Amino acid sequence: MTTVARPVLVVANWKMHTTPLEASDLAVAIAAATSDDAIGRVICPPFVALAAVAAAVAGTGVEVGAQNVHDRPFGAHTGEISAPMLRGLASWCIVGHSERRRDQAETDDVIGRKLERCLESGLRPILCVGERLAEREAGLAEVTVRDQLKGASSALTGKGELGQAGLVVAYEPVWAIGTGRTARGVDAAVMAEAIRDALDALGWPDAAAIPVLYGGSVTSSTMAEFIAEPSIDGALVGGASLKVDEMAGIVARAALTARARVAQDPVG
Numbered sequence: 001m002t003t004v005a006r007p008v009l010v011v012a013n014w015k016m017h018t019t020p021l022e023a024s025d026l027a028v029a030i031a032a033a034t035s036d037d038a039i040g041r042v043i044c045p046p047f048v049a050l051a052a053v054a055a056a057v058a059g060t061g062v063e064v065g066a067q068n069v070h071d072r073p074f075g076a077h078t079g080e081i082s083a084p085m086l087r088g089l090a091s092w093c094i095v096g097h098s099e100r101r102r103d104q105a106e107t108d109d110v111i112g113r114k115l116e117r118c119l120e121s122g123l124r125p126i127l128c129v130g131e132r133l134a135e136r137e138a139g140l141a142e143v144t145v146r147d148q149l150k151g152a153s154s155a156l157t158g159k160g161e162l163g164q165a166g167l168v169v170a171y172e173p174v175w176a177i178g179t180g181r182t183a184r185g186v187d188a189a190v191m192a193e194a195i196r197d198a199l200d201a202l203g204w205p206d207a208a209a210i211p212v213l214y215g216g217s218v219t220s221s222t223m224a225e226f227i228a229e230p231s232i233d234g235a236l237v238g239g240a241s242l243k244v245d246e247m248a249g250i251v252a253r254a255a256l257t258a259r260a261r262v263a264q265d266p267v268g
């Protein structure tokens, strides 16, 4: 794999927070407070607020993502949302978040089919992977993440589609999500490299160009430690993304690094 400049991204995952009205107001405030074209900014509100947020951020450069999608394109699945339904509402989609692996028992197979659905509908997937604390303590962090990537890639392997997926991976150690405890930047950087190596070995073309974000208790004060690592391309932010000041700080820090990276490697 050769080294290439990758885009820097900050993705807000609002989880099960905000009504459509609240989401609209928050999105307007965040878009205004983070106005910077050096990085990509994505807001993932609850499904019911997608339309309100899409309207609120129109023309600001902020993009909209869903937090989940069903693994089938249509069918008798009461209460579910399919990828074709998201057309026009979202351009990104979080897939395989650890809270869904935990609460909805999502397997790597299901997650792989969700990647496939995203690809078919032109949604850019943000695939979440990460180990539990016991796995890290047993020295199994890399193996766990490799297995998750392998399982999720299987739906696309052999179909010549891997390269078109526009994949972004979020490395989110489960023990760091919503706990206030972050990974160390150096450890997250090792995992980001391992993720690209694994994707390369799985046949993803141009794996060196796939952005890897860090997620897990990122705040405006911890962002610097992660984005300082050349292998980390931004953050997937949960709790702090509901606060305008926090988002302003996180985006400003990421934009600083994005500019420095472009200055170092202007041709990309």
Ligand code: PGA
Pocket (backbone or CB within 6 Å): 013, 172, 176, 177, 178, 179, 180, 215, 216, 217, 218, 236, 237, 238, 239, 240
């Ligand atoms: P957190 O969540 O920032 O609240 O830890 C991150 C995530 O779940 O994506």
